[in-house]
Amino acid sequence: MKDLIIYFSRSGENYFGGELKNIEKGNTEVIAEYIQEITGADLFKVEPIVDYPEDYMKCIDVAKKEQQDDARPEIKEALGDIASYDTIYIGFPNWWGTLPMPMFTQLEQLDFTDKTVKAFVTHEGSGFGFAQKDLKKLCAGAEIKKGLSIPGANVYDSKDTVETWINE
Numbered sequence: 001m002k003d004l005i006i007y008f009s010r011s012g013e014n015y016f017g018g019e020l021k022n023i024e025k026g027n028t029e030v031i032a033e034y035i036q037e038i039t040g041a042d043l044f045k046v047e048p049i050v051d052y053p054e055d056y057m058k059c060i061d062v063a064k065k066e067q068q069d070d071a072r073p074e075i076k077e078a079l080g081d082i083a084s085y086d087t088i089y090i091g092f093p094n095w096w097g098t099l100p101m102p103m104f105t106q107l108e109q110l111d112f113t114d115k116t117v118k119a120f121v122t123h124e125g126s127g128f129g130f131a132q133k134d135l136k137k138l139c140a141g142a143e144i145k146k147g148l149s150i151p152g153a154n155v156y157d158s159k160d161t162v163e164t165w166i167n168e
């Protein structure tokens with residue numbers, strides 16, 4: 001049975017060790033693609049209908065407000081059914097301590113009963129924050145395995161770490 005990767009990732013301006021840089025591919029996407037290469041899993045990217053600002057400072061304001069409002073931003077395409085998968089990798093950047101709100105929009109539509117979930121996060125210092133607690137609710141009924149936390153600046157050096165984690 002194939003595995004599935006569901007992830008969110010944002011390109012554009014981002015912080016790397018205190019410095020603003022423009023990146024064409026988001027950090028979480030780099031890890032999602034490693035997992036895809038290693039496992040042959042299907043890849044599904046959660047994309048909001050309204051893009052987040054490329055400008056980092058504007059983006060963090062929009063994201064903060066969404067979290068305060070407990071918003072469920074509309075997404076371009078939603079997965080409706082994961083019945084044909086056993087293991088689901090869930091990847092996201094830490095945004096204000098947890099998953100970006102479009103991941104809530106997507107994950108709440110899925111039935112995780114008896115699935116195995118392996119979550120991965122990229123971040124600038126906070127690791128999973130309180131995302132593990134939110135994932136327990138979002139993936140009710142799943143067995144949630146040990147997660148993988150990678151600083152955004154290290155993603156391109158992390159393929160071996162990712163492989164080890166996959167095989168744990």
Ligand SMILES: Cc1cc2nc3c(=O)[nH]c(=O)nc-3n(C[C@H](O)[C@H](O)[C@H](O)COP(=O)(O)O)c2cc1C
Pocket residue numbers: 008009010011014015025026027028029056059060061063064092093094095096097098122123124125126127151152153
């Ligand atoms: C809106 C927003 C909020 C963020 N909040 C946090 C945070 O609370 N803690 C943290 O360690 N990093 C935070 N970051 C940094 C990202 O988690 C980090 O840069 C991540 O690797 C970005 O992944 P991406 O390129 O796949 O979107 C935030 C970034 C953004 C844009």
